[in-house]
Amino acid sequence: MLAGIHAQLAPPRGDSYLDEGKRRLIRIFAMTTAAFIFTAPVVALEWGRPSGVSEHTSLIVAIVLGTMVQAIAVPAFYIPAISSLIYNKVVEMDMLVVISITAAYVYSIVAASLVFSGIELETKPFFETSTLLISLVLFGRLLAAWARKRAVKAVSLKSLQALTAMLLDQGTGAVVEIDARLLQYGDTIAILPHSQIVTDADVLEGTSEVDESMLTGESLPVFKTAGSPIVSGTVNGGGRLTARVSRLPGKNTITDIANLVEQAQSSRPRVQDLADKIAGYFIPV
CATH class of the missing domain: 2.70.150.10 (Calcium-transporting ATPase, cytoplasmic transduction domain A)
Incomplete structure (x- = not known):
């Protein structure tokens, strides 16, 4: 009954932790690249708007691109921060980033609406603040993910x-x-x-x-x-x-x-717990 059946071994399994590091690096690289692409025009228009571009046109571009960068921040910052707060009752460092970018973005949206209504403001919208902050934090995470991947690859026991x-x-x-x-x-x-x-x-x-x-x-x-x-x-x-x-x-x-190394790497370090605890004191301030 088994005539003609050619059995062979399945390919060996790779290092799951190393593979996850590669996927994480690619994901963060994609988000960081997109964030910088959308941030560059916002910063350019705010710091050196061409003479032929009106303020309203500049604001429209900033609103559209700033919203797109804010959308990138949802899976990167909002979801982890809110999930940690709801399920673990822990305020992480991500919450500080969320509060900062949300405050800057919401104020800029409200201020832009008032500008379109003809109301002059002493402090104008600053979409470049939230977009640049998101881009720079993502870039820092990209460097950390890259360094971690190299370290894991160098000491990959499997x-x-x-x-x-x-x-x-x-x-x-x-x-x-x-x-x-x-x-x-x-x-x-x-x-x-x-x-x-x-x-x-x-x-x-x-x-x-x-x-x-x-x-x-x-x-x-x-x-x-x-x-x-x-x-x-x-x-x-x-x-x-x-x-x-x-x-x-x-x-x-x-x-x-x-297996021992993977268990240690998947657990939260005490330094991270300390940073989250300190962040909990800063948020009310």
């Missing part, structure tokens, strides 16, 4: 997981390269010189020095012989080792550390 393993056939002694996900407990694998160790195992034969700096930070290699444990992600030295698999890929030391 990238240390080798994708293939050298399986040793006990009957013939032949070495066959297989997908690391096909390994089973007790399989015998060959660790070739200067290759990455695919998963946690115990050395059966051979001697070599293994670079464990990714795990311990120690720059000097560690001597391994029969009976010594070896850890996934570390790099073998100049000797050849034969080892028995003790933990499977996906459930080895690399996975344990990566």
Whole structure:
């Protein structure tokens, strides 16, 4: 019944945290670019309006573009700030930004309406304030997202997981390269010189020095012989080792550390809690 069916392994999963960082960077880049594109004409008309452009025309352009920038701020600032206030009863830093841009935008809308009605105001509309503030804060977040993505990529632990393993056939002694996900407990694998160790195992034969700096930070290699444990992600030295698999890929030391790192990165740092607490005192002022 299974004749003609060709099964194959699914492609290996990527680093979910790294992928999320890429998506976040692209999303913030798109919002920042759009915000600056809409902000530039508003600032240009306010700081150096051409002689042929009337005040009413300048205000109409500022209202349209300022509203578009304000729309960009809704998912970036308004929704997170209001959601945090309603569900978590916490006033975050985003709320300070929301209050600032809302006050500037609402005043500018009201002032523009009065100008169109022929009422002279001492303080004229300043749409450039809200648009420029939104653009600059988004630009700061873009830089932070870019720096965070580079840092995560540099220390991505799951990238240390080798994708293939050298399986040793006990009957013939032949070495066959297989997908690391096909390994089973007790399989015998060959660790070739200067290759990455695919998963946690115990050395059966051979001697070599293994670079464990990714795990311990120690720059000097560690001597391994029969009976010594070896850890996934570390790099073998100049000797050849034969080892028995003790933990499977996906459930080895690399996975344990990566899961701990992801849990730590997904939790709120104490500094952020302190900043939000301080922001709660500033808002009434």
